[in-house]
Amino acid sequence: MASMFDSAKQVYGELGVDVEAAFKRLDQIAVSLHCWQGDDVAGFENSGALDGGIQVTGNYPGRARNAEELRSDIDEVLSLIPGKKRLNLHALYAEPGKEKVSRDEIRPEHFANWIAWAKKNNVGLDFNPSFFSHPMMKDGFTLSSPDAEVRKFWIRHGIACRKIAEAFGRELGDTCITNFWVPDGYKDIPFDRLAPRERLRDSLDEIFAVEIDQNCNRDAVESKLFGIGAESCTVGSHEFYMGYAARNKKLLCLDAGHFHPTEVISDKLTSCLMFVDEVLLHVSRGVRWDSDHVVIMNEELKAIAEEVIRHNYDKRVHIGLDYFDASINRIMAWTIGARNMSKALLMALVEPAKQLRDAENSGDFSTRLALMEEIKTLPFAPIWNEYCERHNVPVGTAWIEEVKRYEKSVLAKRA
Ligand SMILES: C[C@H](O)[C@H](O)[C@@H](O)C(=O)CO
Numbered sequence: 001m002a003s004m005f006d007s008a009k010q011v012y013g014e015l016g017v018d019v020e021a022a023f024k025r026l027d028q029i030a031v032s033l034h035c036w037q038g039d040d041v042a043g044f045e046n047s048g049a050l051d052g053g054i055q056v057t058g059n060y061p062g063r064a065r066n067a068e069e070l071r072s073d074i075d076e077v078l079s080l081i082p083g084k085k086r087l088n089l090h091a092l093y094a095e096p097g098k099e100k101v102s103r104d105e106i107r108p109e110h111f112a113n114w115i116a117w118a119k120k121n122n123v124g125l126d127f128n129p130s131f132f133s134h135p136m137m138k139d140g141f142t143l144s145s146p147d148a149e150v151r152k153f154w155i156r157h158g159i160a161c162r163k164i165a166e167a168f169g170r171e172l173g174d175t176c177i178t179n180f181w182v183p184d185g186y187k188d189i190p191f192d193r194l195a196p197r198e199r200l201r202d203s204l205d206e207i208f209a210v211e212i213d214q215n216c217n218r219d220a221v222e223s224k225l226f227g228i229g230a231e232s233c234t235v236g237s238h239e240f241y242m243g244y245a246a247r248n249k250k251l252l253c254l255d256a257g258h259f260h261p262t263e264v265i266s267d268k269l270t271s272c273l274m275f276v277d278e279v280l281l282h283v284s285r286g287v288r289w290d291s292d293h294v295v296i297m298n299e300e301l302k303a304i305a306e307e308v309i310r311h312n313y314d315k316r317v318h319i320g321l322d323y324f325d326a327s328i329n330r331i332m333a334w335t336i337g338a339r340n341m342s343k344a345l346l347m348a349l350v351e352p353a354k355q356l357r358d359a360e361n362s363g364d365f366s367t368r369l370a371l372m373e374e375i376k377t378l379p380f381a382p383i384w385n386e387y388c389e390r391h392n393v394p395v396g397t398a399w400i401e402e403v404k405r406y407e408k409s410v411l412a413k414r415a
């Protein structure tokens with residue numbers, strides 16, 4: 001008797017889809033897992049409460065309290081997700097040991113444990129300077145602050161981070177993508193929107209003037225519409241960074257939660273990629289004021305994956321995750337979003353692309369719509385399950401039980 005996978009493969013085959021080729025292509029597309037879901041964006045520095053206009057709500061037990069716990073949780077998450085993965089670190093996650101190191105003086109050796117972990121797990125590392133949760137963020141401003149001393153501090157931080165990222169790339173033989181998100185903004189309506197933007201541009205120019213080996217690190221810049229406490233004007237807006245990235249040959253980071261609620265980043269990819277070489281995605285889910293809910297299998301996630309696959313952006317679009325939820329088991333939160341990302345990519349990879357394109361190109365929009373609707377009920381689950389099985393990760397809902405076991409044996413023991 002044919003297995004469910006064999007039958008499903010045949011159904012897709014009849015539509016001209018090569019499932020084995022889809023598996024092979026998915027194996028090459030990395031998803032960068034954000035380290036900050038495990039500890040509510042706290043980091044190990046203890047320099048203050050989370051700010052920068054982001055907030056983590058919830059108090060589910062089991063938060064990682066130190067680097068060992070965080071790495072153990074990430075190991076658990078990685079064991080539940082099929083396919084190629086990377087890890088995305090924030091500067092907040094430095095481990096300077098007993099030494100107290102100022103954020104503008106962090107160095108690669110403060111990430112030695114992360115590099116060793118990455119080597120052991122055969123994953124690439126990505127990086128982010130942390131322009132928040134620090135006393136040198138003055139009145140909500142860092143790189144665009146009117147205070148030159150404040151700007152200088154954060155410029156040094158940006159440069160230090162690029163050197164760390166370069167070391168990641170060199171040590172791992174895998175290019176690091178460093179993302180610059182700068183939360184600076186005004187709660188109320190500013191008179192002058194130009195001066196802070198000029199200061200941000202100049203600060204970024206200084207940071208990027210330092211030469212870094214492009215094979216080891218490339219830089220991305222991330223815009224935002226608003227943050228909590230920065231509702232009226234965010235200095236690093238979309239237009240600011242679209243222009244900055246295009247002019248300065250940087251990657252543009254599109255965060256799915258950083259736009260107006262009816263705007264979608266899936267529709268921006270083809271436009272942006274005509275004018276910038278590469279894009280970094282922060283796959284997230286905005287819900288009202290929050291830009292960082294756990295990623296679910298909604299229309300937008302599917303559309304993001306479809307855009308990447310349909311236009312062969314595999315090498316030009318870097319996929320990172322960015323969400324945090326402390327109201328549910330954090331390992332579950334991580335895994336739900338990460339599995340969904342891979343699943344959405346696989347769904348896009350088994351689209352009957354030729355048929356859809358032919359229908360569209362011949363002006364047969366009724367067949368295009370009919371096909372798009374029929375695709376929704378094709379036997380996709382056996383295809384996904386087979387992919388998980390081949391990657392030795394739990395199939396179907398089995399991963400939920402595994403997280404429950406981890407919760408009982410590990411998370412519950414954390415005070
Ligand atoms: C930790 C932050 O979420 C992240 O660095 C940034 O990418 C962001 O999206 C802020 O809203």
Ligand SMILES: [Mn+2]
Nearest residue numbers: 222255282322
């Ligand atoms: Mn983001």
